[in-house]
Amino acid sequence: MSKTAILNGLKRLTKVPIRPVRFYSVESNGKRIGTSTNDNGVRLSLVSGSLIVGIGLGLISSSYFVSKGDKQVFPLQSTTPLTALDPPRYGSDEDLKLCIKEIIQTIGSDNVKNTEAELDHHTDNGFNPTKPQPHQKPRWIVYATSTEDVSAVMKIINKYNIPVVPFSGGTSLEGHTYSTRPGIVLNTSKMNKILAVHHKDLDAVLQAGVGWQQLNEYLASVPEYKNMMLGCDCGPGAHVCGMVNTNASGIGATRYGSMGANIISITVVLADGTVVKTKKRPRKSSAGYNLTGLFVGSEGTLGIVTEVTVKLQVRPPYETVAVVQFPTLKDSTNTVAELFQKGIQLNAVELLDSSMMKCINYSNLVSKKYDNVPTLFFKISGLNKTVVQEYVKQVKQISQDNHCSKFEFAKNEQEAEELFSTRKNALYLMLDYAFNEIDENAKMWITDCAVPLSNLAATLEELDKITATYPLTHMTLGHVGDGNIHYDIFYEPDQFEICKQLVAEINAVTLKNEGTCSGEHGIGTGKRKFLEDELGSDTVDLMRKVKLAIDPKRLLNPDKVLKIDPLDPSNE
Incomplete structure (x- = not known):
């Protein structure tokens, strides 16, 4: 049947004026071979040779439409x-069995596991505030040892339409x-090789499973590399692929930036097994789209990171550490703002509130006791001791101008290391305090907000007022050099919903x-709803469009960052 005949037939069926529409073949199995939407919002479908007309929302299906030339054509909207969307259609249990069988044939049975211990380890790490439901458990764990492995596995997964979570x-x-x-x-944790270090160019090529601590320890052990390091230093145990996927930061971000600022290029395997490398090794490039930036923060929803070329810092x-205590949070944040306005370069600026200082004193892991008041930890560095001493004088003067009650700096390298290692392991110190002083079954909800530095004091003051109305204990710490704070809340198991409500209020503030x-x-x-509150639905819809462009079957880390299923029951 010609397009003209279809349009003439449609005019006889409806009084709605018809404008020209574009038709694309969808399937060739006789079930549905075409669908389109015209400018009037009339949905047209060809099913088994018959024309079905729907007057509806004027929305085009998420599926790719394929023309006679077998070319992929996108729906006309700029966002999705x-x-x-229709719900994603994943493979059946039988498809999964066949998929695993082919994967075993490809990479060997030693790399494919489904023991209870393996499945439990990959279900929940114990630190996520929202817990997985009973059905949210993987069926199989597949270990890759190379980019080639990941590509081969993804081709099989794509063939059988099996959802996959990178880990x-x-x-x-x-x-x-x-x-x-x-x-x-x-x-990808077995992909843990440091493939190359180019010390003259200050970069390194790493497999996905290399940890930032592993890299820094290796660099320190090699004489010609010992003055180099990766500047991004997030939580202990993190691997570079995950740091890329969440744009992780840490204490060093004040000086060296988040992970996105420390990446030169990445190698990524896409949903169909295609391998792409986003850039070569130069520090700067204007060659096409910034695909490196596209994958940073994508949380494994667009591709699986297998290699990363990172910048190294000197x-x-x-370097020394200064500990400065203040009577109020506002005095401490005003100090930080003034230091940056004066152009004083600091390697790290960490804020711990009075409750967090109480926790550190409680741990007995520091050789001296501090007052339980808001405290700033500074890392101050320079070319030599004389330069650093001049910086310390400036930091001390500005701190005193903002009413600091105590100012002291580490007298040696060991004392400096002690102070910052305590800050680095604050998570475990807080949990120890909670189990012993709050409840043996206490839980902790770690929030992660950031505001412009000029708004930090007002934000913290408002949050403290709100939290005071809840029967919950909290501690605040953060990388305040870039306005990032963790407002961490302790709750007992039966207080989960109350805590969840407080977290929503924290986000609103x-x-x-x-x-x-x-x-x-x-x-x-956990933060999908917050993301839409922050950016608006159109921006999230654009992200969804990008997701579907690269992963049309919605196989990669489904349901993360944004919803991909209109039947998703979650309100988060």
Whole structure:
């Protein structure tokens, strides 16, 4: 039947004026061979040779439409609202069995596991505030040892339409590695080789499963590399692929930036097994789209990171740590703002509130006791001791101008290391305090907001007022050099819903102060609603369009960052 005949027939069926429409073949199995939407919002479908007309929302299906020339053509909208989608269609249990059989034939049975211990390890790391449901458990764990392995596995997964969750360090905090759809977890932790270090260019090429601590320890052990390091230093145990996927930060971000600022290029395997490298090794490039930036923060929803070329930083020749205490949070944040306005370069600026200082004193892991008041920890570095001493004088003067009650700096390298290692392991110190002083079954909800530095004091003051109305204990710490704070809340198991309500209020206050719901931990499943509150539905719809362009079957880490299923029951 010709297009003209179809249009003439349609005019006889409806009084709605018909404008020209574009038809694309969808399937050739006789079930549905075409669908389109014209400018009037009339949905047209060809099913088994018959014409069906729907007057509806004017939304085009998320599926690719294929023309006679077998070319992929996208729907005409620039964004993809959730309501424009049909639910994803994944392979059956039988498809999964066949998929696993082929994977075993390809990479060997030693790399494919489904023991209870393996499945439990890949279900929940214990630090995510929202817990996986009983059905949110993987069926199989597949270990890859190379980019080639990942590509081969993804080709098979794509063939059988099996959902897959990338996994490596497993340290994330927002449910990024939950198997929301029963399927496969693809673990890259065995891809842990440092492939090359170019010390003259200050970069290194790493496999996905290399940890940032592993890299820095290796660099320190080699004489010609010992003055180099990766500047991004997020939570212990994190691997570079996960750091890329969440744009992780850490203490060093004040000086060296988040992970995105420390990446030169990445190698990624796409949903159909295609391998792409986003850039070569130069520090700068204007060659096409910034695909490196596209994958940073994508949380494994667009591709599986297998290699990363990272920038290396030069270790400061001389560095000291200063501990400065203040009567109020406002005095401390005003000090930080003034230091940056004066152009004083600091390697790290960490804020700990009075409750967090109480926790550190409680741990007995520091050789001296501090007052339980808001405290700033500074790392101050320079070319030599004389330069650093001049910086210390400036920092001390500005701190005193803002009413500091105590100012002291580490007298030697060992004392400096002690102070910052305590800050680095604050998570475990807080949990120890909670189990002993709050409840043996206490839980901790780690929030991760960031605001412009000028709004930080007002944000913290408002949050403290709100939290005071709840029967919950909290501690605040953060990388305040870039306005990032973790407002961490303790709750007992029966207080989960109360805590969840408080977290929503914290996010609302953060957004009111021009902030973000996630400074460094990502979105996962726990912050999808917050992401839409922050950016608006059109921006999220654009992200969904990008997702569908690269992963049209919605196989890669489904349900993370944004919804991909209109039947998704979650309100988060």
